[in-house]
Amino acid sequence: MLPLIKRKVGETMVRTMTIDDYDEVYALWMSIHGFGIRSIDDTKEGVEMFLKRNPTTSAVDVEDGKIVGAILCGHDGRRACLYHVCVSEKYRMHGIGKKMVEFCCEQLKKEKINKVCLNAFVTNTVGNKFWQKMGWTLRTDLNYYDFALNEDNLTIFNK
Numbered sequence: 001m002l003p004l005i006k007r008k009v010g011e012t013m014v015r016t017m018t019i020d021d022y023d024e025v026y027a028l029w030m031s032i033h034g035f036g037i038r039s040i041d042d043t044k045e046g047v048e049m050f051l052k053r054n055p056t057t058s059a060v061d062v063e064d065g066k067i068v069g070a071i072l073c074g075h076d077g078r079r080a081c082l083y084h085v086c087v088s089e090k091y092r093m094h095g096i097g098k099k100m101v102e103f104c105c106e107q108l109k110k111e112k113i114n115k116v117c118l119n120a121f122v123t124n125t126v127g128n129k130f131w132q133k134m135g136w137t138l139r140t141d142l143n144y145y146d147f148a149l150n151e152d153n154l155t156i157f158n159k
């Protein structure tokens with residue numbers, strides 16, 4: 001059995017995400033309007049596989065003993081990517097998103113990774129304003145391509 005993480009009331013911190021956080025993080029993802037949750041990649045098994053490959057680079061933010069922010073972050077030895085960057089609606093605009101992104105970037109630098117990227121839907125006004133405020137570069141000089149290797153890995157969008 002995995003050890004339970006003990007949290008104190010009033011505890012505030014950004015720390016590395018572990019698989020023990022999965023249930024709370026999943027509940028947070030499900031509360032984020034417009035988030036696309038993958039039917040395979042975002043299961044506990046999918047996230048465990050991701051965290052095993054990338055044990056130090058994903059983040060959660062804990063406020064008053066509960067997880068209110070999360071980022072899945074990993075790399076392939078050359079380029080890093082951020083997924084599911086989110087902060088609970090009630091806790092937004094308090095610097096939590098920024099703190100988590102900075103945490104992930106510091107963890108990536110420790111692994112000598114030089115570049116990190118992400119995808120944000122063009123229609124995601126809040127997300128795009130955030131990335132622009134954070135000083136990230138919007139690339140308009142390339143087309144994004146992908147190819148499904150498993151058609152069962154459906155994306156279901158939260159209402």
Ligand SMILES: CC(=O)SCCNC(=O)CCNC(=O)[C@H](O)C(C)(C)COP(=O)(O)OP(=O)(O)OC[C@H]1O[C@@H](n2cnc3c(N)ncnc32)[C@H](O)[C@@H]1OP(=O)(O)O
Pocket residue numbers: 032082083084085086087088091092093094095096097098099118119120121124125126127128129130133134
């Ligand atoms: C790869 C991806 O996941 S892309 C999708 C990104 N995620 C989402 O869209 C999910 C829904 N949104 C959220 O969860 C949150 O709004 C986030 C994660 C985008 C931002 O989290 P927050 O904790 O609110 O951001 P934080 O308070 O750290 O803001 C950092 C900076 O961005 C600015 N900012 C944040 N949100 C907005 C906004 N909606 N409009 C304008 N500026 C904003 C802040 O003013 C701040 O600027 P400052 O440093 O000059 O003061």
